[in-house]
Amino acid sequence: MSFDAPPPPPAENQVESIEREIAVDLAKKAAIVTPIVVIAVGIWRGPDAALGAFLALALVVVNFFASAAILGWTARRAPHALAGVAMLSFLGRLVIITIIGAGVKQLDIVDFPVFGITLVVSYLALLFWEMRSISLTLAYPGLKPKPGQF
Numbered sequence: 001m002s003f004d005a006p007p008p009p010p011a012e013n014q015v016e017s018i019e020r021e022i023a024v025d026l027a028k029k030a031a032i033v034t035p036i037v038v039i040a041v042g043i044w045r046g047p048d049a050a051l052g053a054f055l056a057l058a059l060v061v062v063n064f065f066a067s068a069a070i071l072g073w074t075a076r077r078a079p080h081a082l083a084g085v086a087m088l089s090f091l092g093r094l095v096i097i098t099i100i101g102a103g104v105k106q107l108d109i110v111d112f113p114v115f116g117i118t119l120v121v122s123y124l125a126l127l128f129w130e131m132r133s134i135s136l137t138l139a140y141p142g143l144k145p146k147p148g149q150f
Contacts, residue, residue, distance in 0.1 A: 019068035019075075026064045026130050030057055030122070037118065045111055052110030056118035059100060060126065063093055 034057045042050030067089065074085040101119070105112045 017072075019072040022130065022134065023064045023068035025133060026126050027061050029126055029129055030061050033057070033122070033126075037122070041114055041118070045114055048109070049111035049114040052104075052112065052115035053118040055104065055110060056115050057122050059097060059119060060123050063097065063123070064126075066093060 034054065037057065038050045038054050041053040070089045071082065071086060074082050078085075097119070101116065104110055104115055
């Protein structure tokens with residue numbers, strides 16, 4: 001009777017690289033959208049609005065990278081706590097974004113309505129755009145493989 005050896009465990013950095021890979025892909029998509037949004041809003045509402053849109057998009061990208069770092073760290077250290085950490089870190093990051101937004105409003109350096117609308121719309125739009133790129137199989141976690149890649 002022959003027993004096959006169990007498959008080797010995933011590499012240490014493989015777990016974190018999935019989150020980082022998705023965050024980098026989201027940042028690439030934000031880099032495509034940012035100039036278009038900033039120029040369009042700048043023409044429509046002026047330089048304060050353009051700066052507000054730029055800051056909002058930058059904050060969204062930083063939020064995605066923070067999420068990837070937190071979830072990657074948790075997946076390596078305590079995978080059983082991943083769902084709880086994901087929910088609590090999301091709430092914590094929303095509180096931080098709210099505090100940053102309040103600070104931006106108090107400083108009066110940008111067009112605040114444009115900042116707020118861009119923040120919410122770009123966050124949701126980038127997530128929905130990214131959903132098309134995510135693989136929902138255990139065979140290819142993270143982004144879908146490109147044709148001919150595997």
